[in-house]
Amino acid sequence: MRRQTVTLKDVARAANVSPSTASQALSGTGRMTEATRRAVVEAAQKLNYRPNAVAQGLRTGSVRSIGLHHLHAGDRFASDYFREFVTGVLDGTQRADYDLTLLSSNPQVPRNRVPRVDGVIIADPIADDLRARQLLDSGLPVVAGEHPPDGMPDCPVIAADHAGALRQILDRAAAHGVRRPAFVGPDANSGWGVLLRAEFERWCADQGLPGATGESRFGDLSVAEHRRVIGELLAREPATDLLVLSSEPIVQGALTALEAAGRRVGSDVLLACCGDSPTLAMTAPPTTAVDLHPRALGMACAELLIRLVEHDAEPPEAPVLLPAEVRWRASLPGGARVPLG
Amino acid sequence: MRRQTVTLKDVARAANVSPSTASQALSGTGRMTEATRRAVVEAAQKLNYRPNAVAQGLRTGSVRSIGLHHLHAGDRFASDYFREFVTGVLDGTQRADYDLTLLSSNPQVPRNRVPRVDGVIIADPIADDLRARQLLDSGLPVVAGEHPPDGMPDCPVIAADHAGALRQILDRAAAHGVRRPAFVGPDANSGWGVLLRAEFERWCADQGLPGATGESRFGDLSVAEHRRVIGELLAREPATDLLVLSSEPIVQGALTALEAAGRRVGSDVLLACCGDSPTLAMTAPPTTAVDLHPRALGMACAELLIRLVEHDAEPPEAPVLLPAEVRWRASLPGGARVPLG
Structure with a gap:
């Protein structure tokens, strides 16, 4: 019955x-x-x-949930950046009484179906992530937290002002007398990596300095692998007196590579990182790094997406840049000049 | 067109x-x-x-997403326990390629509608949380991570073996010569608080010892408030030689209250906590605490819920208990007897 x-x-x-x-x-x-x-x-x-939730959804067209896609969602609570970013997204969804759906990620296998959400935030879009592409092609409103790499479909972008912070670091390093700067960060798979590298090379050209570069893989947490990359760069460019590195695991690899090469961080080689984390304040010496304010970024992404979903805003045409702040520490001090060498 | x-x-x-x-x-x-x-x-x-996601959902009845409800979802990434629990839930959803929807929480305001998910995990169910009750009444499959308090609708439960771990702590404290034990933990709003208190009182009765108790509010992170509660308990029961506390913020409050009372933790008063966190290994002295394995608990909740959603398992009739391990530290050593007093 x-x-x-x-x-x-x-x-x-x-x-x-x-x-x-x-x-x-x-x-x-x-x-x-x-x-x-x-x-x-x-x-x-x-x-x-x-x-009847399905009937309600058919009537209003809304499920009051936004999705969050990240390349390795399941592993990422180990990352301070991602945890803070998610907390910020929750600040935004909670205020509007929306749910937040963490989307299952597997870059190689397409999703079963379009997720049952009103819109999607793509955190750190990566070119070879099939699911990120599917979401960009899904017809759902999308906001990207950080710059998508070339060749991905267009969408509104909110990002930290990486270029501005990187220029501050490079200008300060130049005031300390740096002559042989080097940059290591992700390859063209990451829009963020491309932006940092281009800004570094532009600055070097403006200053008439040779700029050495090395490549890491976005999201690679292996300290041993980064030690190898930095070791090779130092063997190729032994006069390097500044290392600008994209993220914390590369710093850990660089510190061991520099120690093995007999270099002293903060005196004969300066070091800075393009993203901060609590551990960078505890390295020996502490590492100058850029506070990207990931919680504010996450909240801004959620607020913009919800406004787009509710037809309460037009998509911004240019990327929205949020301020990033350099935390000056002993590896590249913000104050008085360090006598290099 | x-x-x-x-x-x-x-x-x-x-x-x-x-x-x-x-x-x-x-x-x-x-x-x-x-x-x-x-x-x-x-x-x-x-x-x-x-x-067409809606058509697919109507056909299969599934959206391949499970919900996670927590009293204060938006604030909780600050809590090691909740972060680990969510990571474990993601371990389970990711393996089955389900999404995970973090449900917006506001205990005083009912939800707009039943969330668009296949089932819900309720983490730490609390009696006065209106939304938890709504979800239990929604007809969706539900699994509770931890015991619901009396008076809430029934559902399958997966929980850590708190009683077993608490008995180990109490037995060890008795071997150290404790005569005046005290317990402080959440009131009847929390099924976990009720269970710990009942186990403590049962053990005291078995041993013929007087047991003092105090009440905290579930989820209260205020160290000052806990210092006040512990200070009052110590004023009422100055001979207390064991404090068993439910969670980390109460330990922080207790350490300042005990110091103000001139008591020395680990020698004239023993101290243990019913949930571990990295900071408890760094207190002075380090605090004995129960590792509840929240990541394993989260994963077990996700796996059971997905099996229930897919009609691949029957709901277990009794709570499923997962092992909890006491991490013995100097505040209540697991080894040789401490001369008390």
């Missing part, structure tokens, strides 16, 4: 209110006394009333 | 495969060469094929 479906009308009748009042009471909207609202909620519970 | 809809048949024709092969290729299932799968994915991208 098919079980009788309890309707909103049944709930309204039991609570002695109109169906529209019952609907408002259950959705947390409308103006009524707390007693009325409670009476409706209790009637709904007593009758075991279940709003 | 209405845009022509691209169907799965169009994709199959373009890739020169059968519609069922095309479907399997796009869902990441079936047996085929990588070249075939790539050809289908490329055809789908070229034709801008969009699987």
Whole structure:
């Protein structure tokens, strides 16, 4: 026997209110006394009333949830950056009473279907991530947290001002007398890597300095691999007196490579990182790094996406840049000049 | 003009495969060469094929996403326990290629609607959380990570073996000569608090020892408030020689209260905590605490819920208990007897 479906009308009748009042009471909207609202909620519970979510979605077109895609979502709570970014996204969704769906990620296998969300944030878009591409092609509103690499479909972008922070570091290093700068960061798979590298090379050209570069793989956490990359760069360019590195694991690799090469960080070679993390304040010596304010970035992404979903804003045409701040530490001091060498 | 809809048949024709092969290729299932799968994915991208998620959901009844409800989801990445628990849930969802929806939480305001998910994990269910109750009444499959308090609707439960770990701590403290034990933990709003308190009182009765207790509020992170609660308990029970505390912020409050009272932790008063966190290994002295293995708990919740959603398991009738391990440290050593006093 098919079980009788309890309707909103049944709930309204039991609570002695109109169906529209019952609907408002259950959705947390409308103006009524707390007693009325409670009476409706209790009637709904007593009758075991279940709003039909699929029917509601078909009616309003909204599920009040936004998705968050990241290349390695499952592993990433180990990363301070991603944790702070997600916390910021939650700051934004929670304020608007939206849910946040962390999308299952596997860059090599396409998704089963378009996720059941109103829009998607793509954190750190990477060129060879098939699922990021699918989402960009899905027709859902998308906001990218950080610059998509060339060749990916267009979407609104919110990013930290990496170039501005990198220029501050390079200018300060030049004031310390640096002559042989080097940069190691991700390859063309990452829009962020491309931007940092281009800014580094432009600055070197402006200053008439030779600029050495090395490549890492975005998201690679292996310190041993980074030690190898930095070791090779130092063997190729032994006069290197500044290392600008994209992220924390590369710094850890560089510190061991520099020690093995007998170099002293903060005196005969300066060092800076394009993203900060608590461990960088605890290296010996502490590492100058850029605070990308990931929590503010996550919140800005959520707020823009929700406004786009609710047709409350037009997509910005140019990337929105949020300020990034250099945290000056002993590996490349912000103050008085260091006598190099 | 209405845009022509691209169907799965169009994709199959373009890739020169059968519609069922095309479907399997796009869902990441079936047996085929990588070249075939790539050809289908490329055809789908070229034709801008969009699987109709709502139609799929109506057909299969599944959205391949599970929800996670927590009282203060937005604030909780600051908590090591919750971060590890979420990581474990992602371990489970990622393996099954499900999404994970972090549900917006506001204990006082009902949700707009049932979330668009296949089932829900309720982490740390609390009696006065209106949204947790709504979810338990929603008809969705639910798994609770930790014991719901009395009076909440029934559901399958997976929990750490708190009682077993607490007994180990109490037995060890008795071997050290403790005569005046005290417990401070959450009130009846928390099923976990009720369980710990009952186990503590049972143990004291068995041993013929007086047991003092104090109450905290679940999720309260205020060290000052906990210092006040512990200070009052010490004023009432100055002979207390063991403090068993439910969580890390209470330990921080207790350490300052004990110092103000001139008590020395690990010698004239022993101290243990019912949940571990990295900071507890760094207190002075380090605090004995129970490792609840939150990541394993989160993964077990996700795996059970997905099996229930897929009708691949029956709901367990009794709570499933996962092992918890005491990390013995100087505040209550696991080894040789401490001369108390």
